[in-house]
Amino acid sequence: MNLGTVIGTIWATQRHPSTAGLTFQLLRPESAAGQPFDRPIIAVDTVGAGVGERVFYVGAREAVIALRDVAEAPVDAAIVGIVEGIDERRSEVDK
């Protein structure tokens, strides 16, 4: 799992039926210090995260497990929580 910030929303009306009803958010993966470490990815939202919110997400096959009422879907990242706070050792994080 990684941290990230929701930076946008994706619209797609014409899509695979297994993804019906899912919300796709554009997500910027970040370190705990808020530093982006990869290009933005597209993740399915399971917690109602809005643009600008800091979240955590799970990738790979485990992303599908996070989806309620969906057994199999072509999804490789899912937002599973909204970050409220972080206690950190800044020196370790930024090193």
Add this chain to the structure above:
Amino acid sequence: MMLATVVGNLFATRKHPFFEGKSLLIVREQTPHGRAHGPTFLAVDRVSAGMGDRVLINKEGSGARLLFGGEEIPLQAVIVGVVEGVAMEESLQ
């Protein structure tokens, strides 16, 4: 598995029900020589690790499922040990 350092603690109220009551820690991979490697990521703690601890992490979904009764869970990285020491053969480094 990999070595990592616990660098933070995460608080979240709105989250997938699986994470209710579980400790989410922010970790960073560490080389055996103690150098940080790559960006921080999140892991669920199973061994009461604390801030600053050097830990052993399983970062693979089926290993994680084993630790939680084989259920389908949205989790890959689990802290499975607190490392006390690493001994390396100097001639092989």
